[in-house]
Amino acid sequence: xxxxxxxxxxxxxxxxxxxxxxxxxxxxxxxxxxxxxxxxxxxxxxxxxxxxxxxxxxxxxxxxxxxxxxxxxxxxxxxxxxxxxxxxxxxxxxxxxxxxxxxxxxxxxxxxxxxxxxxxxxxxxxxxxxxxxxxxxxxxxxxxxxxxxxxxxxxxxxxxxxxxxxxxxxxxxxxxxxxxxxxxxxxxxxxxxxxxxxxxxxxxxxxxxxxxxxxxx
Numbered sequence: 762x763x764x765x766x767x768x769x770x771x772x773x774x775x776x777x778x779x780x781x782x783x784x785x786x787x788x789x790x791x792x793x794x795x796x797x798x799x800x801x802x803x804x805x806x807x808x809x810x811x812x813x814x815x816x817x818x819x820x821x822x823x824x825x826x827x828x829x830x831x832x833x834x835x836x837x838x839x840x841x842x843x844x845x846x847x848x849x850x851x852x853x854x855x856x857x858x859x860x861x862x863x864x865x866x867x868x869x870x871x872x873x874x875x876x877x878x879x880x881x882x883x884x885x886x887x888x889x890x891x892x893x894x895x896x897x898x899x900x901x902x903x904x905x906x907x908x909x910x911x912x913x914x915x916x917x918x919x920x921x922x923x924x925x926x927x928x929x930x931x932x933x934x935x936x937x938x939x940x941x942x943x944x945x946x947x948x949x950x951x952x953x954x955x956x957x958x959x960x961x962x963x964x965x966x967x968x969x970x971x972x973x974x975x976x977x978x
Contacts, residue, residue: 763976764943765950767820767929768957768968770799776963777809783965784972787818789952790840794824799954806838818842820867826850828857835861842867844892854887865889867929870920872912878919885924892952893917895932911938914945921946936970940977951975 768780769789777788790806791799810819821840825831826847835843842865843857849868857866867890870881881891895912911933921928927949934942935956943951957967 764948765818765929766972766975767818767950767952768954768963769820769822769931769952770954770958771809771963772799772801773805774809774812777813779963779965780968781813781817783968784976785817786950787820787842788813789820789822789844789954790838791822792824792834792838794822794846803834803837806840810838810840815841818865820844822846828853828860831857832860835864841865842889844869846894854884867892869894871895872916872920872932874916878916878923881920882923882925885920885926888926890927890929890949891920891924892929892931893920893946893948894952911942914942917946917948921948934971936967936974939971939975943975 765786767787767789768785770791771777771788780788790809792803792806794800806821813819819840820842821835821838822844823831823834824847825834827850831843844867846869854866866888868884868888869892870877872893885891917930929950929952930942930946930948931952934951934953939951953971957971958964
């Protein structure tokens with residue numbers, strides 16, 4: 762099965778439409794973050810989410826960590842998916858699902874070591890998907906994505922083999938390495954931000970090459 766392709770750090774409706782027309786099955790819309798590229802205002806996230814045709818996934822990347830604040834954030838943006846880039850302070854995914862039954866919940870796991878594997882497998886029982894990235898939430902200024910770094914795909918494969926839900930693979934992917942990454946991990950989907958950009962702008966050629974290479978498996 763060909764992997765789903767999520768193009769993240771979308772900054773405008775034009776970028777969203779370019780990604781979708783090129784074959785993306787989902788787009789990532791980054792809200793306020795402590796660090797990293799691509800944040801846009803909540804009202805712009807809402808405008809893009811409302812204009813994107815189904816069944817394309819619209820992912821709100823939120824750094825909120827409480828159910829109450831995540832629900833408020835979603836009410837401002839109205840995406841069909843919430844990507845939680847930090848860990849829920851109380852791990853009450855059931856409350857989030859009860860409050861937003863039609864919204865998919867995706868938890869980011871920053872793959873650092875064996876503890877990341879244990880955490881991912883445990884959380885996989887409570888969410889719709891995991892997204893494996895290369896940030897470091899333990900730093901003083903948290904890295905919650907968009908690092909452009911590749912992590913240990915062997916750890917990601919172990920997570921994929923033991924996860925109770927589908928996984929997206931992120932972190933340093935680009936047109937040159939995405940095919941190898943898919944072969945190594947065999948994820949449900951792949952996620953890319955900086956790997957398809959030139960000087961900060963979405964690059965049509967890189968985007969096309971990424972999607973072609975990701976689909977050639």
